[in-house]
Amino acid sequence: MPVPRRILSLWFCRLGAERILRRDGIDPALPLAVVEDTGNRQVLSALSPGAQALGLRRGQPLREARSLCPDLLTRLRNPEAEAGMLTALRRWAGRYSPWIAESGSDGLVLDITGCARLFGGEEALLTRLEEDCAGLGLTARGAIADTPGGAWALARYAGARAGSDRSGDAIDQEARATRSRATRRHWDRGGSAPVIAAGAAPASRIAPPGQLGRILAPLPVAALRLAPEVLDQLNRLGLRRIGDLAGQPRGPLARRFGQGLVLRLDQALGHAPEPVSPRREAPAFATRLTLPDPIGLEEDLLAGLDRLLPRLCDTLRQEDRAARQIRLEAWRSDGTMQWVAVGLARPTTDPARIRPLLVMKLAQIDAGFGIDMLRLIAARTEAPEEAPRPDPLPLDSRRNASPAWRPGRPVAPARDDLLARIGARIGLEALTRRHPGASHIPEKGALTLAAAWSDAPDSPWMPPPQPRPLRMWPPEPAPQLPPESLPPRRIRWRRQDCALLPHPARERIAPEWWLADPAWRSGTRDYVTAVLEDGRALWLFLAHGADLPGGWFCQGSYG
Incomplete structure (x- = not known):
C-alpha cells in the first residue's frame, strides 16, 4: 500500500525583523519595524514582538505607524540578506527531511513523507521544529497537510475564520454584494498578512490524510495564495471562504477570475499536481x-x-x-x-x-x-579549457606582428584578455563576431555570435558569386517606373524617383524549398546591382511571385 504524501510548511512570520534583532542584539520587547518602499510610500514589512503587541501590522504605512508609536525603531529592508538567511535556514532544515524547497520569501516547504516516524509522529515533529526555531531566536509556525498549498494555508490561517467585514450586528439575510461595500480592509479581504493566532496548537494545524477539503473549507480565500486584485473581486461578490469556491463550477470561475484561481484551488485540494522542487546546491567557491x-x-x-x-x-x-x-x-x-x-x-x-x-x-x-x-x-x-593553439598568423604577417610575439607563443590569452577588458567597460554581450552560415540565402550567410562565448570560425569563408552589400535590411518595395526594362532604369524607392545607371551583373537565388520561410514566399529572386545618379549603389531583386505578388524590391546598399 503506497504511503500517503505529507507536506510540512514552515512560516517565518517575523523573518526580516528577527534577522535584525539577532544581528544588532536588540531587545525583542522594543518596538522595531522593517520598512520597505512600495511605490511612493513606505510600509512595514516585518515587526518585532514588541511592535506587534502595540497593534502595528504588516503592510501598514509608516506614517500611520509613527502616529500610533512615536518611539518606533525602523530599519530598511534588505531583501538579499533575508534571502541569504532563508537559504541558510533551508540548509539547516535538512536534518528533518532531505526534500526541502523555499516557499516565497518567508517560508520553507518540506516533503516529510516517511520521515515523521523518526521523530515520534507528525505532532512531535512539528513541535520540535518550532522549538528548535525558537532556540535560534526565530518565530516559526508550521502545518502539515497532503499538499503544499494546503500546508501553506494552515500554517498562516489555521484557526482564522472569514467573518463579515461589516461593523455592528451581522445581518445574515442581507445580500452578499451589499455586505461587501464596507471599506475596512483586513486579511480576509486581501489586506496585510495574518498574524499568529493565539491558542493555535500544533494539533489544530495538522490535516489528517484525506480530509483536507473539510479542514480548508472554513478558511478565508486569502489562504489560496491569490493575487490581491482577485481577492478584492471575490470579496465584492461575498465569496470569502474556500468552501464557497470549492462547490462552484470551474468553468465560470476561470472565465471571471482567470486560470490562476482555479489552479490555486485545485493545488490546495490536491486535484492538480504541485511538486516540491528543492534547489540544487551549487558548490561555493x-x-x-x-x-x-x-x-x-x-x-x-x-x-x-x-x-x-x-x-x-x-x-x-x-x-x-x-x-x-x-x-x-x-x-x-x-x-x-x-x-x-x-x-x-x-x-x-x-x-x-x-x-x-x-x-x-x-x-x-x-x-x-x-x-x-x-x-x-x-x-x-x-570546466577549464584546453591549452590554446599556437598563433595562426601567416608568415608574411608575422614580420609586422607585435615585438612581444614569438613563434609558438599562443595569442588566444592575449585576445581573450582584450575582450575581457573591453567587456568590463561596455559588457561582454556587446562584443560579437561573425561566423559563416550554412545557407546560400544572403541574410543567412553569416551568423552573429557573442565573442566571449564562441571561438573563431574554423571553416574558411566561401566568397559569394557576386559581392554582397555592406548594409542589408528587410526587402522594401521599389516599383519600376516606365519605360520598363531589365534591369530597370527608373524606380520609386522611399518616396523618391531614382534614375539608375545600367549594370550588367545579375544573380539568381532560389529559396530553400525544405524550409517554410515566410520572407521567401515570393519565390525565386533575380538580384542586380543598381547605381544611382548620385553614386549610391543599391541591391535590387526581382521577385517572380510564387505565393505572393512579385515585383522589384530593394534589400541593401553598398555604401
Whole structure:
C-alpha cells in the first residue's frame, strides 16, 4: 500500500525583523519595524514582538505607524540578506527531511513523507521544529497537510475564520454584494498578512490524510495564495471562504477570475499536481578577509585583493574548475555591502588575468564609513579549457606582428584578455563576431555570435558569386517606373524617383524549398546591382511571385 504524501510548511512570520534583532542584539520587547518602499510610500514589512503587541501590522504605512508609536525603531529592508538567511535556514532544515524547497520569501516547504516516524509522529515533529526555531531566536509556525498549498494555508490561517467585514450586528439575510461595500480592509479581504493566532496548537494545524477539503473549507480565500486584485473581486461578490469556491463550477470561475484561481484551488485540494522542487546546491567557491580596522583607500583594497585572489584560484584548480565571472563584495561597517563583478572571455584560474579587470572596477566601490570585510566569489565557474593553439598568423604577417610575439607563443590569452577588458567597460554581450552560415540565402550567410562565448570560425569563408552589400535590411518595395526594362532604369524607392545607371551583373537565388520561410514566399529572386545618379549603389531583386505578388524590391546598399 503506497504511503500517503505529507507536506510540512514552515512560516517565518517575523523573518526580516528577527534577522535584525539577532544581528544588532536588540531587545525583542522594543518596538522595531522593517520598512520597505512600495511605490511612493513606505510600509512595514516585518515587526518585532514588541511592535506587534502595540497593534502595528504588516503592510501598514509608516506614517500611520509613527502616529500610533512615536518611539518606533525602523530599519530598511534588505531583501538579499533575508534571502541569504532563508537559504541558510533551508540548509539547516535538512536534518528533518532531505526534500526541502523555499516557499516565497518567508517560508520553507518540506516533503516529510516517511520521515515523521523518526521523530515520534507528525505532532512531535512539528513541535520540535518550532522549538528548535525558537532556540535560534526565530518565530516559526508550521502545518502539515497532503499538499503544499494546503500546508501553506494552515500554517498562516489555521484557526482564522472569514467573518463579515461589516461593523455592528451581522445581518445574515442581507445580500452578499451589499455586505461587501464596507471599506475596512483586513486579511480576509486581501489586506496585510495574518498574524499568529493565539491558542493555535500544533494539533489544530495538522490535516489528517484525506480530509483536507473539510479542514480548508472554513478558511478565508486569502489562504489560496491569490493575487490581491482577485481577492478584492471575490470579496465584492461575498465569496470569502474556500468552501464557497470549492462547490462552484470551474468553468465560470476561470472565465471571471482567470486560470490562476482555479489552479490555486485545485493545488490546495490536491486535484492538480504541485511538486516540491528543492534547489540544487551549487558548490561555493569563495574566500574572505576580515579586517581588524575599517579601510577606505583604494590601495588597501588592492592589498586585500592580492591576498584573496591567489587563494581563490588555488581552490578552483584543486576542484578542476575555472572562473568565468568574479564578484568582489565589500562589507561596510554599517552593515551594508558594495560589490563589483567582472566577466572573462574565457574561463581561467590565472590571477594575473583576473586582477586587472577588478582593478578597473574598484573605483565604483563606495567605502562609506569604512570596509571591514572583503569577500571574493567565483560567481560562475566552468570546466577549464584546453591549452590554446599556437598563433595562426601567416608568415608574411608575422614580420609586422607585435615585438612581444614569438613563434609558438599562443595569442588566444592575449585576445581573450582584450575582450575581457573591453567587456568590463561596455559588457561582454556587446562584443560579437561573425561566423559563416550554412545557407546560400544572403541574410543567412553569416551568423552573429557573442565573442566571449564562441571561438573563431574554423571553416574558411566561401566568397559569394557576386559581392554582397555592406548594409542589408528587410526587402522594401521599389516599383519600376516606365519605360520598363531589365534591369530597370527608373524606380520609386522611399518616396523618391531614382534614375539608375545600367549594370550588367545579375544573380539568381532560389529559396530553400525544405524550409517554410515566410520572407521567401515570393519565390525565386533575380538580384542586380543598381547605381544611382548620385553614386549610391543599391541591391535590387526581382521577385517572380510564387505565393505572393512579385515585383522589384530593394534589400541593401553598398555604401
